[in-house]
Amino acid sequence: MTGTHVGCDTSQCGACVVEIDGKSVKSCTILAVQVEGSKVTTIEGLAPSADKLHPMQEAFRDNHALQCGFCTPGMVMSAIDMVKRNNYQLDEATVRRELEGNLCRCTGYHNIVKAILAAAPAMKSAGV
């Protein structure tokens, strides 16, 4: 699996974010032995089927929240956790603040913020 990316060497960029036991984690700082017995979900495991995307993936596509795609796996994984942590209720300031650990050099964040705000209610109604 090559979806999860390494974008830096100081745990800053967030391209490596995966979900471990329901929480988003920068995987670059986790040793494999530390996740013994844990449930790890990467970007590859999000879409419910080959034809259907997770609501966050859908929102990223609909809102043009990705360009080169390199930061995207980490962005999406962080965003899903953000939505859940905030009980599916987000405003722009919260989204921007909570994206602190994810760098994107292409989009200027504008559409990422839009996508996450759009995905929150979509995730709630989809029950994910």
Next chain:
Amino acid sequence: MTAGTGIGARVPRREDKRFLTGTGRYVDDLPLARATYAYFLRSPHAHAKIKTIDTTAAKAMPGVVEIFTGKDTAESKMGGLICGWVVKDKNGEPHKAPAHPVMALDTVRYVGDTVAMVVANSIDEAKDAAEAIKVDYDVKPANVDLAHALDKGAPEVHPEAPGNLIYDWEIGVKADVEAAFAKAAHVTKLDIVNNRLIPNAMEPRAAAAEYDKGTGNYTLWSTSQNPHVLRLILSAFVLGIPEHKLRVVAPDVGGGFGSKIFCYNEETMVCWAASRVGRPIKWTAERSESFMTDAHGRDHVTHAELAMDKEGKFLALKVETIANMGAYLSTFSTAVPTYLYATLLAGQYTTPLIYANVKAAVTHTAPVDAYRGAGRPEATFVIESIVSKAAVEMKMDTADLRRKNFIPTEAFPYQTPVALQYDSGNYPPIIDEAIKISDYKGFEARRAEAKSRGKLRGIGFSSYIEACGLAPSNVVGSLGAGVGQWESAQIKFNPTGNVQVMTGAHSHGQGHETTFAQLIHDKLGVPMDQIEIVHGDTATTPFGMGTYGSRSLAVGGSAIMKATDKIIAKGKKVAAHLMEADVADVEFENGTFKVAGTDKSVPLGQVVFAAYVPHNYPLAEVEPGMDENAFYDPANFVYPSGTQICEVEIDPETGEVEVIAHTAVDDFGNIINPMIVEGQVHGGIVQGVGQALMEAAVYDKTTGQLTSGSYMDYTMPRADNFPSFKLGYKTTPCPHNPLGVKGCGEAGAIAAPAAVMNAVRDALAPLGIKHVEMPATSLNIWQTIQGAHRAAA
């Protein structure tokens, strides 16, 4: 046009699904059987003589396959890396061209210069072995302070460039400009620094290579914006592998912003070493390597003066710039501060006389080359800073002073005094729209309200012009370019009616697979899901120039349109035969050939099938097949323009600058996919604001160490540094390309720094502060405010 997916539609990107599901394929993702891994030992010194390199112990380390040094590459008669643009100095002499060895021979010239290449069974073993290489350096004084790089006695970087001068170049007639200054009612003067930046594409550079002993063929996978140009340079100048024996593939590329245009030593070495090692070699930069060795951007020190009459009409502009080239001349470095900078100094204005002198200096720092905008942001920053300063000095409204000097709409095409002829433009409605969107009229009320909260509020304008889609080939050739500036396209229908479109442009995030498909769909009526855009592989695409300088749609898209014309022309002949009609009577519309004035028609798919299964076909007049090539060489640059307005608030207690609002109104000509264009503008603005407020590549002036060498030290723009942006458009189609398009990739980054800094300066003006340099970090602003307080005390 077909509603919903053709030209002008917000079509969701076709490439997104793979990126969103983790199935994108970047260079580092490639599974290569029996791969080895390369690690490059870098110089820890900015300037040193290499006395000895001892690899004996390192070679004996576990897993080491081979170690190469500059001695090996020199013995193999490998050529050095090249600079592909020869700039002639003011005496007509070509620029100084110091040797750029692929690996250091006896001298290292910047922190990160390459000293040795270790190839091992794993990357960890390669790194361990690199630590065991013993290099004895004789450390020399470093020259890293650009403002003094050309001073007498500054440490010399190359013997081939005495006094560290690469060229002393000029444009315009100095005497005429001086005469105009002598008659001026007012002269505004500006000393300004364009801070050095590190591009920071999120995907670090990477290269992998494989050599096939049986055929003698090499394959190089590289994070390149222009694989054909990379292959040409490697073949013709560096490695000597014939072009037909070298395939360069750039799969998905994770951003570039210019930094992946150039031919670098790591990809060269990986390719060269693959045949010597006999196994594939993979290399991926660590982020700290990217900081040290990706070509940096900007880095100018400039003095400018603007002469005006008493009404504020611009009479003349003179500009003196020292531009940093870094330690070696990168692929396009010499062109950036000359033909992409000084030729833009007219901006949107009628300034009749302009003189610019540019001195390019080598220093003990990483090479500097094109970075998003490349020369044009530097020009815009000078012009828009000095115009705003002039408005303050003349006590004129900053928008009014701009309007007074705009090139009138009826004056296009407009010949500037600095070589370019602007093809089209209509500037007043753009600034009017930006003023409307940003509620400029309501600004003073907002400033007063902010003041009541103890905040300093400021507003800044930046009206930019950009020349992109570098062209035409004969002109750039006469200016010293080593390559043409056309683009290629091939439209290859398959017998079943679906189509592959090969383009010489190469997306590294721009969404070509969507935008280019929209062109084909719109013009030929082929459904989107029947169109495949193929790019980034020299084996499958015609020779092309790649993606940089906002050229892909204007030049590459135009090549595609030219190829569709050929498809239609051929299709008409086949359709005429099938419908037993005269070719002159056949029309093509919405994917169907029709005989004018009749109900006879035949769909394109049927024509394509007939062309591949020519049982009923005019074989005497038309060849079988439906596969057309086109090359498009533009008649001129394209000239996007626009105005950005930024509004900031500064906390005088902390020096913190907050961007409250940022408006951009652009004229990109016709727009194919507004969604993608907006994304380009957003990203550009953030890079521009990043330069203005936070980003800076800093070398220690004594040791030459890169002190901003990681994300801990180099501030990248983050989501919470920005508001949502407000965008608007005005359209004057480009008159000389078939789509009427201009470029949109760089505009945001070109205009934003001046808009932000003019806002910062406006906010600080009540404190008597006249000038602040980029980046306007809280430390910088706080110190500036303290200085103003001390001066007032």
